[in-house]
Amino acid sequence: xxxxxxxxxxxxxxxxxxxxxxxxxxxxxxxxxxxxxxxxxxxxxxxxxxxxxxxxxxxxxxxxxxxxxxxxxxxxxxxxxxxxxxxxxxxxxxxxxxxxxxxxxxxxxxxxxxxxxxxxxxxxxxxxxxxxxxxxxxxxxxxxxxxxxxxxxxxxxxxxxxxxxxxxxxxxxxxxxxxxxxxxxxxxxxxxxxxxxxxxxxxxxxxxxxxxxxxxxxxxxxxxxxxxxxxxxxxxxxxxxxxxxxxxxxxxxxxxxxxxxxxxxxxxxxxxxxxxxxxxxxxxxxxxxxxxxxxxxxxxxxxxxxxxxxxxxxxxxxxxxxxxxxxxxxxxxxxxxxxxxxxxxxxxxxxxxxxxxxxxxxxxxxxxxxxxxxxxxxxxxxxxxxxxxxxxxxxxx
Numbered sequence: 001x002x003x004x005x006x007x008x009x010x011x012x013x014x015x016x017x018x019x020x021x022x023x024x025x026x027x028x029x030x031x032x033x034x035x036x037x038x039x040x041x042x043x044x045x046x047x048x049x050x051x052x053x054x055x056x057x058x059x060x061x062x063x064x065x066x067x068x069x070x071x072x073x074x075x076x077x078x079x080x081x082x083x084x085x086x087x088x089x090x091x092x093x094x095x096x097x098x099x100x101x102x103x104x105x106x107x108x109x110x111x112x113x114x115x116x117x118x119x120x121x122x123x124x125x126x127x128x129x130x131x132x133x134x135x136x137x138x139x140x141x142x143x144x145x146x147x148x149x150x151x152x153x154x155x156x157x158x159x160x161x162x163x164x165x166x167x168x169x170x171x172x173x174x175x176x177x178x179x180x181x182x183x184x185x186x187x188x189x190x191x192x193x194x195x196x197x198x199x200x201x202x203x204x205x206x207x208x209x210x211x212x213x214x215x216x217x218x219x220x221x222x223x224x225x226x227x228x229x230x231x232x233x234x235x236x237x238x239x240x241x242x243x244x245x246x247x248x249x250x251x252x253x254x255x256x257x258x259x260x261x262x263x264x265x266x267x268x269x270x271x272x273x274x275x276x277x278x279x280x281x282x283x284x285x286x287x288x289x290x291x292x293x294x295x296x297x298x299x300x301x302x303x304x305x306x307x308x309x310x311x312x313x314x315x316x317x318x319x320x321x322x323x324x325x326x327x328x329x330x331x332x333x334x335x336x337x338x339x340x341x342x343x344x345x346x347x348x349x350x351x352x353x354x355x356x357x358x359x360x361x362x363x364x365x366x367x368x369x370x371x372x373x374x375x376x377x378x379x380x381x382x383x384x385x386x387x388x389x390x391x392x393x394x395x396x397x
Contacts, residue, residue: 014049022054029056032065034088040073050075050098059083072096076103085110090137093118100124105132113137121145130157146170155180155202164213174202184213186245200225207235210266213243216276220249222256234263243271248325258332262307270312270333274326275319275348308380309337317345322370331377340381345374346389367392 021040028036040051053074057063064087076099089111099107099122108114114135119128125148130141141163143153147170155163155174162182165172172185183206199221206212222233242261248254261267315333320326334340349364364370367390375386 014051018052018054021051022056025054026056029063029066034065034067036066036068037070038072038074039070052077053080055081064088067091069093070095074098076100076107078103080107082106082110085112087112089114091116093120094122095120096122098123101127104128108132109134111135116140118142119144119146123148126150127152127154129154130160130163133157135159143167143170162211172202174205176205178208180206180209182211182213183209184243185218186213186215187217203233204235208238209236210238211241211243212236212239213245215245216247216249216253218244219253219257222260223250223252226252226256226259233260236260236264238266239264240266241269241271242267244273245276246272246274246326246329247276247323248329254325254329254332258336259307261333262309262336266311267309268311269314269316270309271316271318272329273318274321274323307336309333309340311339312337313339313341315340315343317343319348320345320370321348321350322364322373327373327377330374334377334379334381334384336380337384338380340379340384342385342387344387344389346391347371349390349392351392 017040021038025036025038028038051074053071053076055077058080059082063084066086067088068091069086069089070093072095074094074097076097078100080103090113092111092114095118104125108117109132111133112135114133115137117133117138117140119125119142121144125146128143128151130138131154136159138157138159139161141155141157141160143164144166146153146167150171151167152171153165153173155172155177158177158179160177160180162180162184164184164186166184166186168188170187174183203221225233242264244257248257261270312333315330315337317326317330330343330345334343347367347370349367349370351364371388374388
């Protein structure tokens, strides 16, 4: 007699998937793997919910062999049975996982030699302190896409040498720690009125870093400091590498950013990425900056002052579209860098289909025209080599 067909329900499919996950992870750990990377999105065709991280992940006899773990799409149960410490685990990445504060703190307390931690797009997490990591070897921390409302991040581990934060709702607190050499902070814009977010304090606590990466919010912050607090931020005396992601929104942002750079006496390298300029400009070329203030010596407090990039030898430009605002920025840098040896620029030319023109989009100018403009810019250094690269993309065809 034939067995009647039974269509499985979503809850039954979910239960089966959780059993399969347990078998996958148990098999991997039983083979004493050193690197474990599990993504529920890759394992299951219909990725609609979080799958419970099996307890075998915590309690198997061979857990101590793990050195690198990357987990995506998992739900961490509170109070997991951590029978054994992850004695060899050096790198942990949690991406798009659901985990609460207490569970993460408990997990990190069982990883004594952790060196690198990445928390990316994790839900239910409201607070994180780097000091939760019991490991005194934690060197690198990355916190990305943590837009949970009210999320608080405290950078307070004395062993850290670098950290990267990317998120709009993150409230950052940075302790003054001389161990940090590299810091990167990305936000969509500067929020001067956000409560409990003292930007000045944590920037001041990073004054000793050697590499600093930011995007447009930082130039907005600098411009506001000039306007409101007469503060030029002349404290980054050890900074050697500065990385900035554009675009520049206003001429006052440009003035403030240039003034910040000329007051970094140890600066050797500037790296600029304009990849977000296209979306900000809606595909159109803006007119050249009509600078609000002359870029000359001023005696009043808070006014931009003349200075030079005395030690900058290399400037790298990524995703250059040829906008006038970008050219203006490069022009000022080249006029200030008196010992510049190399300017490396990659022109990212976009060409649109005819339908896009009706929506206000215009194709970027030809490579030859842009190259001519760049090579004609005046330079303070007599020994600069300009390296011009070119990429080409068609959009909407």
